[in-house]
Amino acid sequence: xxxxxxxxxxxxxxxxxxxxxxxxxxGDYAAExxxxxxxxxxVPADAKDAVLAGLADLAWGGPMRILLAHEADPASPLRxxxxxxxxxxxxxxxxxxxxxxxxxxxxxxxxxxVSEVPTPWxxxxxxxxxxxxxxxxxxxxxxxxxxxxxxxxxAGTLDVAQVFExxxxxxxxxxxAHVWHVAAGRGLTGYTSFTSSTGRxxxxxxxxQAMLRGLAKTLAWFAATAPEAIAATIAxxxxxxxxxRLARCIARYQALGLWTQDPYYPEEAFTRxxxxxxxxxxxxxxPGFAATADNTIVAEALGxxxxxxxxxxxxxxxxxxxxxxxRGA
Numbered sequence: 574x575x576x577x578x579x580x581x582x583x584x585x586x587x588x589x590x591x592x593x594x595x596x597x598x599x600g601d602y603a604a605e606x607x608x609x610x611x612x613x614x615x616v617p618a619d620a621k622d623a624v625l626a627g628l629a630d631l632a633w634g635g636p637m638r639i640l641l642a643h644e645a646d647p648a649s650p651l652r653x654x655x656x657x658x659x660x661x662x663x664x665x666x667x668x669x670x671x672x673x674x675x676x677x678x679x680x681x682x683x684x685x686x687v688s689e690v691p692t693p694w695x696x697x698x699x700x701x702x703x704x705x706x707x708x709x710x711x712x713x714x715x716x717x718x719x720x721x722x723x724x725x726x727x728a729g730t731l732d733v734a735q736v737f738e739x740x741x742x743x744x745x746x747x748x749x750a751h752v753w754h755v756a757a758g759r760g761l762t763g764y765t766s767f768t769s770s771t772g773r774x775x776x777x778x779x780x781x782q783a784m785l786r787g788l789a790k791t792l793a794w795f796a797a798t799a800p801e802a803i804a805a806t807i808a809x810x811x812x813x814x815x816x817x818r819l820a821r822c823i824a825r826y827q828a829l830g831l832w833t834q835d836p837y838y839p840e841e842a843f844t845r846x847x848x849x850x851x852x853x854x855x856x857x858x859x860p861g862f863a864a865t866a867d868n869t870i871v872a873e874a875l876g877x878x879x880x881x882x883x884x885x886x887x888x889x890x891x892x893x894x895x896x897x898x899x900r901g902a
Contacts, residue, residue, distance in 0.1 A: 576606050576607045576780045577607075579609045579781075579784065580610050581609050581612065582624065583613050583632075584619075584632065584635075585617050586810065586811075588819065588826070589826060592657050592788070592792055592795055593633055593657065595794070595806050596784075596787055598807055598809065599791060605784070606783055609784065617638075620632035621638045621768055624651070624769055631768060631773065631777075631784075633765055633768065634768055636763040636764075636843060636865070637695070637763075637846060637855070638651075639651045639652065639653050639865050640855075640860065641856065643864065643865055644857065650771045650772060651768060652769060653763075653838065653865060654769075654785075654870050656763070656765075656766045656836055657788070657833060658765035658831060659763060659831075660756075660761065660764065661696055662831055663735055663736065664736060664741050664752050665734070665752075665753045665754035666744055666752055666753060667726060667732060667751060668726050668749070669751065670751045671753050674753040679733070680710070682712070682732035684711055684713050685713075685714040685722030685726070685731050686715050687719060687737075688716055689719065691855065695850050695853040696845075697756065698849070698853050700759055719740050722734035722735070726750050727750060738822035739819070739822050741825070743818070758829075760845065761839050764842075778873075782873060785836050785870070785871055785874035789835050792832060793834065795827070800823040804819040804820040836871050836874075837875075843865070843866055847860075
């Protein structure tokens with residue numbers, strides 16, 4: 574059976590999305606018989622809208638968008654499937670090394686939180702609550718971008734900034750900031766998966782399953798491949814970034830277990846995100862995993878390769894411990 578060509582919507586360009594670019598660059602979708610065209614994006618919130626408008630068959634992005642959609646409309650047709658980024662890719666950085674830093678130390682500091690997207694603050698504020706500190710009492714700069722906050726840390730006018738790669742590596746190269754806190758250490762968190770509608774998932778089920786098989790090959794390759802080789806593969810998507818810097822960014826994320834080893838969406842990751850959004854006031858009810866995510870399509874696509882829930886949980890616990898050892902590194 575010939576597969577229908579697929580349009581895939583990008584939310585915005587970011588290093589932590591590396592597996593999505595690698596799947597295209599390596600031809601992993603094409604090898605499964607489906608032609609996938611990338612529709613570039615710059616506004617994260619627009620990715621799901623492109624799917625709803627029929628401009629794209631599916632998008633990748635934060636599961637939080639689907640939680641927000643179900644908050645606004647419990648009958649929303651949007652669903653997540655195909656996990657890729659299931660750990661938080663953000664860091665807290667400060668001007669001088671501080672290996673003994675804990676989140677409780679934020680009580681006496683001014684934090685520049687990410688303004689470009691909301692998930693990093695929602696998840697961090699829940700971590701702060703869990704640490705015994707009320708996040709609403711912090712001195713927080715919430716309306717500046719990561720580049721501006723990082724410059725303020727370098728200038729000594731801001732204590733700590735919340736950033737992702739390549740900002741961390743750039744700061745380290747310049748000697749202007751050091752990692753204080755690694756958000757990936759909290760454990761599995763639903764950060765990036767595919768998004769589509771229930772109708773499109775039914776109409777393009779064979780194509781999406783082929784993509785999932787291709788993505789599984791990409792993720793297995795990521796787990797076994799040196800950062801330099803990954804950087805070389807996706808360099809075309811980051812033409813303005815020095816190859817050595819891109820490789821360092823990838824190496825850091827690899828060490829943190831940022832990317833899943835298969836596309837199966839761990840319910841633990843969803844629950845942690847849903848809990849953080851609720852405590853932040855971003856959602857007033859919890860629709861639950863079954864109402865917003867679909868692992869059936871993944872299981873159908875991968876067959877015997879799809880892990881059991883118990884195996885997924887065990888793998889998550891192991892990688893959580895590994896990620897925690899990198900905190901402050």
